Amino acid sequence: MLRDITLGQYYQAESVIHRLDPRVKLGTTVLFIISLFAFDGFWGYGVAALFLGIVIKLSKVPFKFMVKGMKSIVFLLSVTVIFNLFLTPGEPLVQIWKLSITREGVRLAVLLSIRLGFLIIGSSVMTLTTTPNQLTDGLERMLRPLNKMRVPVHEIAMMMSIALRFIPILMEETDKIMKAQLARCADFESGNLVRRAKSLVPLLVPLFISAFRRANDLAMAMEARCYRGGDHRTRMKPLHYEKRDYIAYLIVIGYLVAGVAAGKLIPVLLGGVVL
Amino acid sequence: MPIILDKVSHIYGEDTTMPVRALDNVSLVLPDGQFIGLIGHTGSGKSTLVQHLNGLMKATSGAIYFNGEDIDSDGFDRKMLRARVGLVFQYPEHQLFETDVFSDVCFGPKNLGLSKKEIDLRAYEALKLVGLEDDYFYQSPFDLSGGQKRRVAIAGVLAMKPDVLILDEPTAGLDPRGRDEILDQIARLKQETGITVVLVSHSMDDVAKYVDRIIVMNKGRVLYDDEPKEVFKRYRELEAVGLAAPQVTYIMKALREKGYDVSDEATTIGEAREEIKNYFARLVAARKERQGAEDA
Amino acid sequence: MSSTQQNFAGCGDREGKMGIVKVRDLIYEYIRRDEEGNVEGITTAVDDVSLDIRQGEFVAVLGHNGSGKSTLAKHLNAILYPTEGTVWVDGKDTKDDAAVWDIRQTAGMVFQNPDNQIIGQVVEEDVGFGPENMGVPTKEIWERVEESLKAVGMYQYRKYSPNKLSGGQKQRVSIAGVIAMHPKCIVLDEPTAMLDPQGRREVIRAVRALNDVERITVILITHYMEEVIYADRVYVMDKGRIALQGTPREVFSEVEKLKELRLDVPQVTLLAHELRREGFPMPKGVLTDQEFLEALEHCVSAVM
Structure with a gap:
């Protein structure tokens, strides 16, 4: 059914994630997406998965709602996976006719699916827990400096x-x-x-x-x-940061540090075993 | 081509936490040539039901037979079914897309792969059946009035020469005259072609005058299935499910309760008027008799 | 309707010269063009209409599709401007650009399609949209949203998505969205045309309550006859002109004329009318079952 697209569909629930300032959620989503590309190695993604898991749990939105959003990108995902699998040069693992799957190819394909998957789920969490009005309010406030450039x-x-x-x-x-x-x-x-x-x-x-x-x-x-x-508008739900929003920012910073640290330190601690 | 529904159920979102049973064990027989009113309030399952009749929706359980054949069986020609069971949706004018009226009506027959001559002939006949004048044939459908657009859309379905014509709320949004014109036109084409017509509506007033059988739906079930006057006798039960008998019925009931010797089976203005006239004729006759007796 | 009159007397308009809405010699024309943009002709949608509506009145405007009633309605909210003539809303000329926002606030408008006028994704946010535009302080917006939703009986749905509501509920939200702007007058342009009977009843009940309890002037545009019997006055439009006007009883007495105008009368009125034509001593303009029964009693005593 066409109605299954969840992006932009708010899920009503009472949770701390729902109550967060939309700017926090927008900022976190952006940072989370950046982190997905900045983290190196699987330990970083482990931290990302943990972070995402906790946020989903806190949001009280059933997990299947997030997965629904994935359906729409399955095709895109499989294409990228296949391309990466076969077209990355490196140490061959399996040889099928003239195509070979390389170690680097597998690594890249898995990384890419994780990145894309987390990206979609991460943004779904934001859209599912934030009403579009809040979302646009948040965007408007965050982008307000652009007004000076006549945007x-x-x-x-x-x-x-x-x-x-x-x-x-x-x-x-x-x-x-x-x-x-x-x-x-x-x-x-x-x-x-x-x-x-x-x-x-x-x-x-x-x-x-x-x-x-x-x-x-x-x-x-x-x-x-x-x-x-x-110009003349007032706000029914004006945005102002509460204590929980500052805490959320701190947690996000903590997450970034932990992710980077995990990516860099754990492999070293484990004696340089690179997956 | 009779349609038979055997214990048909339809469940929306079966795999979700909140499945909705839109049809619940519906068994019906729609024989040839009947004029049927399908009544229910919004969400009673009537729109879901009619989409099963031409195979647009698939029953979750139960079976539907068209002319004796199970429409879900392998090899059953569903395209043929949609042509034989014509379904006109609510606000059908929203489906118009061609640059002129005539081409739009041709869309259905063209999809059936008929010859150009046959397509044109059917489109012409269909437009005549809905009472649209030739002047409009080559105008853009978007320049027509609301009532005219609706006729064109109905013609678009009629041009497939269906054996059964289903109209989902054909009068929605029309003004009173527009409503009467469309309903009269449908009654006329029913008479001329003899096809089965199913009129879906939430208004008893609209259908009482035309149909010879009323099916009342509530919560996905068939609540009543009978002649109009039999159904309207249940006006209290109808009210309980958000429907009502025609206003005339209430007036006649009130009259009976006040001690008037009139039948409360009248469902149209005409019947009520005759009933009251006859009652007064009896009164006058009785008075004359009395006076005659006194004079004597 | 003594309370209505009291209210009128109390609004400080001693000479009684200007009601909440005053329309004088209104003509609205638009130019029809063909596909190349050449002028095909001029259509006069509203043709020389004058009317006066007093504060607190419930006025219905009847007419078939294309009679010009919606075009007229859009003038009362300064969405359309007269080609000729003048429209005053609460004493302000709608042609005056500086007054446009005052006028739109004074005369709120509810439209036909419930889906195409709800802006918010959540009921309460939608009701707050008007006050936000007016620059009402945040705290007061919340008060207004609460009181408006309560006035139409939709308060318990304030956190819902409009997509989850029935047509009648959506229209009540739209009405609340207008009330939250604290208008003196509310214009409803066929608010029930796309609803089922249940939804229609809900909306009309809400509208009547606004008029009775909140004393808001109501101008109801419709082609459903059952909805106008509670109005103080009815205007019937045809071809852009006012073809009939009066109390509902006066208007419904003209059964033949209404039919000519592509309209209808309630079944009970029609039955009484037909009996009258058959020679029964029935009064004109019977509006309710009760009136019909009483009238028939008289007929009985006449023959006895």
């Missing part, structure tokens, strides 16, 4: 927020139109690429028309409710 930060944040709100609605709409055309014996599945692309016209035209109509309606509704850009 319309508020407008961009508002656009993101609205896009997120309408994703599930448009998904449902796609489903409906698809069924309606199927009921008229439309065929979305057979034929060559050109035919298939053409068969999407009866789906896409109504979908675009509907999206434009909605956009129009929404713009009117927003104006009717006195929306006039970011």
Whole structure:
């Protein structure tokens, strides 16, 4: 089902992760992603896995919600894995015809899947525990300095927020139109690429028309409710850091240090065994 | 082409923590040529049910037979089924996509792989059946009024020459005249073609006048399945599930409770008017008789 | 409706010359263009309409699809501006650019499609959207959100995602979003057209409560007849003009005329009308079952 996409889908729960300032969560997500590429060796990822595991546990969001987000990148992931597996030069392990799997290839492929997997799960944790409004509020505040460079930060944040709100609605709409055309014996599945692309016209035209109509309606509704850009607005949920947010920052710094240290120190302690 | 549902259940999200039983052991027979009203409030399972009838949704358990054949069996031609059981969704005008009305109606028959001549003929007949004038045929469907767009969309399904026509809330969002026009048109095409028509609605007022059988759905089950007047007798039970009998029914009940000797089976304005007229005719006759007796 | 009148008297408008909404000789035209952008013709969507609505009134505007009622409604919130004529909202001319935001705050607007007017991902955030735009201090936004959600009976859903609500619930959230802006007047543009009967009842109940309890002026645009019998006054529109006006009883007395205008009357009104045509001494404009029963009693005593 099209509705299975979890990115941008908030999961309602009462947890300390939910209560954190969105800026903390955004910052942490960015740092976490950087850490995935900065850590070296599997011990660093061990620390990352532990950190991610604890955050997921604290968030009270069922794990399967995070995994759902993975489905959409399975294809991308397998392509990268295969490329890395076969095309990395180095010490051959297995030889299949002219292709060889190298030790370095395996290492890179595993690293990449871990990185991508953690990246998706990590960002899912953020989107699942933060309402899109909070998220855009957080982004807006963090990017506010860009306002001086005439970047319309508020407008961009508002656009993101609205896009997120309408994703599930448009998904449902796609489903409906698809069924309606199927009921008229439309065929979305057979034929060559050109035919298939053409068969999407009866789906896409109504979908675009509907999206434009909605956009129009929404713009009117927003104006009717006195929306006039970011200048005069106050906030229902203004952002200010609490004690827990500072603690969270400290924990993240601790995590980074631990990750780097684990990557560098544990192999040395274990006598230089490099996996 | 009768459709038979044998203990059909449909469960949404079966593998999740909150499965929803949208259809619960539904058994029905839809014989040829009936005019059926399928009534239930939002979430009663009526929309899920109709999507099973043309194979757009698959039953979690139970079986559906079209013309004696199990529609889930291997080798069953599902595309044929969708053509024979035409389903018009709610707000069907949202599916229009072609640059002119006529081409849009041709979409269905074209998918059936018919000859150009046959496609054109069917599209023309379908547009005539829904009562759209020739002037509109080559206009953009997006320039038409709401009621006209809806007709075009219904024609788009009719052009496949279905044996069964299912309409999910065909009057939603239309003004009263638009509503009456669409329903009258459906009744007329039912009469002209003799096909089975299933009218899905949450309004008893709308269907009472037209159908000869009402199926009431509640919580995924068939609550009642009978002639309209039999169903409306259960008006208290209907209220309990968020539905209501036509307002006329209530007036007639109230009259009976007040001691008027009228039948409370009237479900349309016309029937109620006749019932009351007859009652007064009896009153007048009785008075004349009395006066006659006194005079004598 | 003595309370309504009291309220009107109390609003300090001694001469009674300006109600909350005053429309004079309003004409709205738009230019139709073909695909190349050439002018095809001019459509007059609203044609010479004048009306006055007093503070605290419940006014319904009826009309078939395309009668111009929605176009009229959009003028009351300064979304559209008159081609000719003038619209005043709370004494302010909608053409005055400086007054636009005051007007939009005074006359809140609820639209037809519940999905296309909810901006927030969480109910309470959506209700707070209007006050945020107005620059209301944070603490007060929370108070307003709470009181508005309570007024429409949606407080227990404040943490929900709008996608999880029924159509009627979504429309009540939209209404709360408008009330939170503390308008004097609320314009509802076919708020029930896309709802099921249950949702329709919920919304109309909420609207009536706003009018009765909070004394907010209500302007309800609709084509459902059952919804207007509680209105103080009804305007019926056709071809951009006001074709009929009066109390619901007066308007519903004109059964034939309403049918001509592509409208309908409640079943009980229609039944009474048909009996009347058959020669029964039925009064015009019977609106409820109770009235019908009483009228029929009179018919009985007339023949006895």
